[in-house]
Amino acid sequence: MENMIKQASVPPSVKKEVSSQAPRSWDRVQSSVSAFFVEMAQIFRFTVKFFKELVRRPYEFGETIRQCYIIGYRTLPLVGITGFIMGLVLTIQSRPTLKEFGAESWLPAMVAISIIREIGPVITAIICAGKIGSSIGAELASMKVTEQIDAMRVSARKPFKYLAVTRIIATTLMIPILVIFSDIISLMGSFIACNLQGEVSFTLFFYHVFEKVNFIDLIPAFIKTIFFGFAIGLISTYKGFNAEKGTEGVGRSANSSVVTASLLVFIIDMIAVQITSLFY
Amino acid sequence: MTHAAPLKAKPINPTANTENALEVEHLQIAFGPLQVLKDINLKLKKGENLVVLGRSGSGKSVLIKCLVGLNEPDEGKITLQGKDVSTLKDQDLELARQKIGFLFQGSALYDSMTIRENLEFPLMGKIKLKEQEINALVEEALGNVGLLDAIDKMPSELSGGMRKRIGLARTLISKPEIMFYDEPTTGLDSITSREISHLILEMQKKYNTSSIIITHDLECARITGNRVLILKDGIIAAEGTYEEIKNSKEEWISTYFQE
Numbered sequence: 001m002e003n004m005i006k007q008a009s010v011p012p013s014v015k016k017e018v019s020s021q022a023p024r025s026w027d028r029v030q031s032s033v034s035a036f037f038v039e040m041a042q043i044f045r046f047t048v049k050f051f052k053e054l055v056r057r058p059y060e061f062g063e064t065i066r067q068c069y070i071i072g073y074r075t076l077p078l079v080g081i082t083g084f085i086m087g088l089v090l091t092i093q094s095r096p097t098l099k100e101f102g103a104e105s106w107l108p109a110m111v112a113i114s115i116i117r118e119i120g121p122v123i124t125a126i127i128c129a130g131k132i133g134s135s136i137g138a139e140l141a142s143m144k145v146t147e148q149i150d151a152m153r154v155s156a157r158k159p160f161k162y163l164a165v166t167r168i169i170a171t172t173l174m175i176p177i178l179v180i181f182s183d184i185i186s187l188m189g190s191f192i193a194c195n196l197q198g199e200v201s202f203t204l205f206f207y208h209v210f211e212k213v214n215f216i217d218l219i220p221a222f223i224k225t226i227f228f229g230f231a232i233g234l235i236s237t238y239k240g241f242n243a244e245k246g247t248e249g250v251g252r253s254a255n256s257s258v259v260t261a262s263l264l265v266f267i268i269d270m271i272a273v274q275i276t277s278l279f280y
Numbered sequence: 281m282t283h284a285a286p287l288k289a290k291p292i293n294p295t296a297n298t299e300n301a302l303e304v305e306h307l308q309i310a311f312g313p314l315q316v317l318k319d320i321n322l323k324l325k326k327g328e329n330l331v332v333l334g335r336s337g338s339g340k341s342v343l344i345k346c347l348v349g350l351n352e353p354d355e356g357k358i359t360l361q362g363k364d365v366s367t368l369k370d371q372d373l374e375l376a377r378q379k380i381g382f383l384f385q386g387s388a389l390y391d392s393m394t395i396r397e398n399l400e401f402p403l404m405g406k407i408k409l410k411e412q413e414i415n416a417l418v419e420e421a422l423g424n425v426g427l428l429d430a431i432d433k434m435p436s437e438l439s440g441g442m443r444k445r446i447g448l449a450r451t452l453i454s455k456p457e458i459m460f461y462d463e464p465t466t467g468l469d470s471i472t473s474r475e476i477s478h479l480i481l482e483m484q485k486k487y488n489t490s491s492i493i494i495t496h497d498l499e500c501a502r503i504t505g506n507r508v509l510i511l512k513d514g515i516i517a518a519e520g521t522y523e524e525i526k527n528s529k530e531e532w533i534s535t536y537f538q539e
Contacts, residue, residue, distance in 0.1 A: 139392070142391070143390075143391075146386055146388060146391075147384045147385075147386060147388040148388050148389075148390055148391070150345075150350050150382075150384070150388065151382070151384055151388035151390075152401075153349075153350065153377075154348050154349075154350065154377060154380065154381075154382040155377070155382075155401065155402035155450075155451075155454070156374045156375075156377040156378045156402070157401065157402065157404070
């Protein structure tokens with residue numbers, strides 16, 4: 001009887017809504033999946049276009065160098081400060097545990113290996129994805145919605161070549177350099193942290209570092225930073241070029257550039273670690 | 281800028297110049313279910329200013345973007361100086377684009393560049409010019425629009441009217457044979473609008489360009505147009521000189537002019 005009352009109290013329109021919810025959410029899933037694959041295909045086409053335009057004349061050397069300056073030089077302070085704090089904090093946090101095991105002398109080597117192999121490249125790439133990715137995404141999206149990209153096209157200049165290719169080259173070249181710079185500053189931060197609670201000479205600290213860190217440790221880390229740079233440049237230019245819906249689209253494009261590029265950095269890192277582990 | 285005598289485009293004698301700078305046949309374009317342009321046929325004669333009038337959302341901007349290749353039409357043929365645009369390869373299309381100029385509704389000045397760099401930009405992709413020649417062209421173009429003082433300013437430092445003029449100078453610097461103006465007077469006060477309209481007319485006379493001017497500003501149409509078309513429901517619904525259109529007995533056209 002109670003069930004009957006409950007059933008009767010549900011209006012027919014609501015019933016219909018409830019019964020149609022399942023197919024509607026299924027439709028939503030389907031459209032999300034298809035949108036994802038469409039976007040993947042578009043990114044693939046964008047990548048192919050990049051490689052085609054990369055080798056095709058005319059080469060925009062001047063703009064590439066300008067972008068290297070903007071992306072590289074102007075990101076140095078941020079990357080430097082972050083790197084310094086990273087080295088300092090990692091050393092301070094690791095010291096008590098190592099002290100407990102009587103392995104305090106391993107501190108420089110442990111911090112150096114962590115920074116060079118993993119933390120330095122990934123954290124620097126994430127910071128660059130935030131700063132450079134959002135800046136490229138917002139700039140290109142703003143150019144798209146204010147018809148500046150169309151203006152380039154009708155003035156017989158190739159906007160893809162001038163705006164996208166130059167920026168992707170610049171991020172691919174500059175992010176590995178920024179990572180090396182960040183690693184060096186991090187080790188300096190670590191050296192200072194070691195001296196906060198003890199006394200270690202500069203020579204002894206770096207003797208311990210290079211005793212354990214081999215040249216072979218640097219190669220996989222350096223190679224993956226090239227891919228990080230390429231991914232950040234590619235995603236942010238792609239998002240900028242495909243911005244829609246006015247100023248709202250500019251914000252969305254900047255945000256989406258950062259989120260997607262950061263996610264890609266982690267995915268590339270995961271793949272790189274798997275590949276590296278096959279050889280070491 | 282002052283004008284001693286009021287300028288107004290005179291109707292071109294249709295028999296005097298039979299050569300077409302641009303020809304459009306059966307142009308159609310749809311965005312999803314919305315058919316924006318249904319069947320557009322038009323001819324732009326050499327040295328002529330053709331004004332396309334229409335209400336907001338009538339497809340004027342879509343039409344002009346199809347003509348310069350920014351939108352790809354679903355159907356139809358566009359012939360630019362005797363060449364079918366749809367059959368042109370990328371390189372030939374770029375060469376064809378070097379002969380056209382486009383003034384965007386919002387001017388589309390490059391925000392990150394100075395006015396000088398904005399004007400130099402279209403020249404960089406073309407024939408190799410010496411620095412002195414580029415400087416001379418930039419100064420001439422800015423002089424034409426009366427804004428030589430703004431050469432080292434950034435676009436953000438300029439007013440709407442000044443941006444429009446700089447946009448016009450940037451478009452004209454590469455000496456295009458066909459000009460496209462997308463709402464050249466939108467967002468400007470009536471005095472500045474009139475100045476821009478007169479400037480368009482002056483530039484047409486100075487460089488002998490053929491132009492298509494998309495607008496809903498009747499004053500601009502009156503000043504600049506040798507011939508006027510009205511776009512309605514995706515087709516060209518009326519055609520004639522400004523006076524002919526204005527004096528039309530058709531009720532919908534007279535309503536248009538009363539607004």
